[in-house]
Amino acid sequence: MSQPSKNHLSHQLMMGFGISLATVGLTTLGLNYFLIQSKLEQELEQRAQSITQGVGFSTEGLIELGNTSIIKRVVQNYATLPTVEEVAIVSPNGQTLARSGAELQNPSYASIHPELSHVLKQASETGSQTSFKTTIGKKPILVEILPFSSTLFGQANRRGLAIAILDVKELQQQAWQTFFASTITLLIGMSAILALMTVMIQRFVLHPLQRLNKAVTDSQSIDHFVMPNGLPNNEIQFLAHTIQAAATKVEAYQQLEQEVAQRKQAEAALLESEAQLRQQAQDLEKAIQDLQQAQMQIIQSEKMSALGNLVAGVAHEINNPVSFIHGNLTYVNGYTQDLLQLIDLYQQQYPHSTATIQTAVKAIDLEFLKQDFPKLLSSMKVGTERIQGIVQSLRNFSRLDEAEFKAVNVHEGIESTLLILQNRLKAQTDSSGIQVIKDYGQLPLVECYPGQLNQVFINLLSNAIDALETLTFNQQPSTNDKLHQKINPTICIVTQVLADKAISIHISDNGSGMNETVKAKLFDPFFTTKPVGKGTGLGLSISYQIVVGNHGGKLYYHSALEQGTEFVIEIPVHQSGCNYPSEDLLGLAPTCSTSFKR
Secondary structure (H helix, E strand, O other), X not given: OOHHHHHHHHHHHHHHHHHHHHHHHHHXXXXXXXXXXXXXXXXXXXXXXXXXXXXXXXXXXHHXXXXXXXXXXXXXXXXXXXXXXXXXXXXXXXXXXXXXOOOOOOOEHHHHOHHHHHHHHHHHHHOOOEEEEEEOOOOEEEEEEEEEOOOOOOOOOOOEEEEEEEEHHHHHHHHHHHHHHHHHHHHHHHHHHHHHHHHHHHHHHHHHHHHHHHHHHHOOOHHHOOOOOOOOOOHHHXXXXXXXXXXXXXXXXXXXXXXXXXXXXXXXXXXXXXXXXXXXXXXXXXXXXXXHHHHHHHHHHHHHHHHHHHHHHHHHHHHHHHHHHHHHHHHHHHHHHHHHHHHHHHHHHOOOOOHHHHHHHHHHOHHHHHHHHHHHHHHHHHHHHHHHHHHHHHHHHXXXXXXXXXXXXXXXXXXXXXHHOHHHHOOOOOOOOOEEEEEOOOOOOEEEOHHHHHHHHHHHHHHHHHHHHHHHHHOOOOOOOOOOOOOOOEEEEEEEEEOOOEEEEEEEEOOOOOOHHHHHOOOOOOOOOOOOOOOOOOHHHHHHHHHHHHOOOEEEEEXXXXXXXXXXXXXXXXXXXXXXXOOOOOOOOOOOOOOOOO
């Protein structure tokens, strides 16, 4: 323990003992003063009562003898006692019979002390002894009144009064003198006790602690502590033994602490290495997923490109002969009309033909042939026109004969997609057909990538058809269940213009809807609910990238179980801030900066 700490402890101990002694002394002084004051007041009251009783007893006999000089001497003698201010004898009518310090006169005592008149009258009438404190001339006094009777007074219910007035201030001075003497004695005793305690504390507490502190300070380390000799056999020696016992354990603790620190460092290094390996594994897994996604997107893009090329090739191959046939049907119709007119002319000029000709006319039913042959040519023309319409729809879907980015009619893309999927919409042997309800609004031409937008349409419509086919296949109502009503598979396509220069396309079905698990992963790459080999899980992911990333639009959905699903496509009418490359490896154009809010 260092010297400042020792002095501090010494001061604390001395201060503690001093405060304790001061508290006890002050308490003792206060109690002593209270007892002295009470005792002196009691003595003062007893003295006043003795004076009044002595004066009253003496006065009763002396009045009957008529010796007033002796009465006055008795009063004067009592007045010489300590703290006695005045002694007086008052007759029942209030006249002063004797009063210390005054000539023999008979004035009214009430005129001498007017402030006592009421009390004197009450005591004379009631005959009760009265003692009270008051002030006369700003001087505190104790007044003792003792009524007494005599046969010479001759008044019924009236008594004489023996009055003693004592000085209270003198009593207080005596109390303070006694208190001061007690205080000096107590202070001397407290000082002696404090000095004795100081010597004992220095010898039995501070000096041993100083030696113990020096031994601890001189030790190079706590584990080399040597206990000093001569310590008293008390708590200080116990503290020294405790320090020595603790010192023997410090070295082992330090070694253990070093081992713990080394193990913590090794554990931290291991955790850091594990975190690095985990991060590397996550990075590798993400890279593999990105690679797989890019690979599947390339495959999907190639499929769509191959499909477009195939559709374009087929449309081209069909368009040439059909155009040839459709173009020649006009001439064939003209030639046919000429030949029929020539036959009618022959029949008019030669109504009676040979038997051979008549037999041939009947055999070929010439009248029916003349009526049916123009109809046959007309139906052939309608067929070629229908084929030309189909070819045009195929060309619109493939978009190979148009610029990559341009303003197009969205409805043409939807119709072309429906034409491609027409075979799946028709009724099959194991399922009923799917009804398509179209509610087209008056849409302006929309700047977009037509081929990519058609890819979105075919993905959404294919998913709707898959959902309805699954529902139709799983729906096997009982013939006896009259309450069961079979759902009619329906796809609704609604287009409309939005207020902020954008359009929306709603594609909904009345299928079974989606649960929360499917909703949470709907746009994730490679997530699919279709059987293995039927879906890649990239359709909606690519569609989302096309609508949101390439056209600055929105693609979202509304779905609930047993209530169907609705997908909503929102794209701006005019695009800005886009780069339009000649080709894109994944079939996805760069992201547009234009976006809009509903």
